[in-house]
Amino acid sequence: MKAIVIRQHGGPEVMRAEEIAEPRPGPGELLVKVAAAGVNRFDISARRGDIPYAKVTFPHVLGLEGCGTVVAVGEGVSAFQAGDRVVPILSISSGVCRHEICYCALGHDNICRNFDKLGLTLWGTYAEYVKVTQFNAVRLPDTLSFIDAAAATVATATAWELAISRAKVRQGETALVNAAGGAVGSSAVQICKLAGARVIASAGADAKLERARQLGADAVVNYERQDLAEEVLRLTDGRGVDVVIETVGGRVLQQSLAAMAHNARLATAGTVGRAKVEIDMYRLLRKQLWVTGTHFAPKETVKTALRLLGEGKLRPVIAEIMPLTEAGRAHQRLESRDFFGNMVLQV
Numbered sequence: 001m002k003a004i005v006i007r008q009h010g011g012p013e014v015m016r017a018e019e020i021a022e023p024r025p026g027p028g029e030l031l032v033k034v035a036a037a038g039v040n041r042f043d044i045s046a047r048r049g050d051i052p053y054a055k056v057t058f059p060h061v062l063g064l065e066g067c068g069t070v071v072a073v074g075e076g077v078s079a080f081q082a083g084d085r086v087v088p089i090l091s092i093s094s095g096v097c098r099h100e101i102c103y104c105a106l107g108h109d110n111i112c113r114n115f116d117k118l119g120l121t122l123w124g125t126y127a128e129y130v131k132v133t134q135f136n137a138v139r140l141p142d143t144l145s146f147i148d149a150a151a152a153t154v155a156t157a158t159a160w161e162l163a164i165s166r167a168k169v170r171q172g173e174t175a176l177v178n179a180a181g182g183a184v185g186s187s188a189v190q191i192c193k194l195a196g197a198r199v200i201a202s203a204g205a206d207a208k209l210e211r212a213r214q215l216g217a218d219a220v221v222n223y224e225r226q227d228l229a230e231e232v233l234r235l236t237d238g239r240g241v242d243v244v245i246e247t248v249g250g251r252v253l254q255q256s257l258a259a260m261a262h263n264a265r266l267a268t269a270g271t272v273g274r275a276k277v278e279i280d281m282y283r284l285l286r287k288q289l290w291v292t293g294t295h296f297a298p299k300e301t302v303k304t305a306l307r308l309l310g311e312g313k314l315r316p317v318i319a320e321i322m323p324l325t326e327a328g329r330a331h332q333r334l335e336s337r338d339f340f341g342n343m344v345l346q347v
């Protein structure tokens, strides 16, 4: 099969289109013919070798997002059959952990301790075929195209997990969504609106803020030109926001904490720069703030995201669709931060 293979860590130039052996589905596994793959910031970290808790073995196929059609099933597969349209779940869990706390059984399969990940410890979706266990696949709604599903599934599920499951945004509240032009941010703007909140979107470029307004943002702040905390406090009559959806880190995270109301909740799913941020503990305790995070999203949230995308209640935001062979250019564009939404590779 054709795949984008890396044989060492490095820049986009280490990604090469190669012909490699097709994976064979073992017991309980599905072989999926990939129709489209999403491009995630995590793929860039996997390419560079920047993931501290996991090691890539070479040759390796990148790609943790994607979707396609089941073409073969291994022994003992009961949940799927050839012809089913599916999305593989990127965080591979067993569903039957032997640890004393089984996060899978609690519905938190995204933090399963039997941890494997597509495109990191397993071959990923930048290929004609990908192998996945039946526990780690979800059926696609008929109304959702492969391109839309590849673009929006992970971003929407992660944003839902942040806004609804973790930060618990409610009707009548005000939410600040940082990096509103990003994959997660552009979904989070829509989800917070759907939940009935007033949304303040932030980004580092005015063109992205204009797009965020089209997605439903009520107010916008350019955190490169304006003081984020000052602007958000001005927009909320000095009260601050109830919820922050954060994916930037650094100064933007610090200013977001300064822009939070008492008892407000901040949920994060990532950082663009360094992972470590200095936090003013007095601010945290005086305002009784909640700071939480999520590692992508559990399977049940992926199902919720797919249902809402299929019903058209949430919309995929596509920056560009490219052929698989241009995966290197997709990474360059993602690293440039000059895009709005999600990049998709057509396989």
Ligand SMILES: [Zn+2]
Pocket: 093, 094, 095, 096, 097, 102, 103, 104, 105, 109, 111, 112, 113, 114
């Ligand atoms: Zn588990």
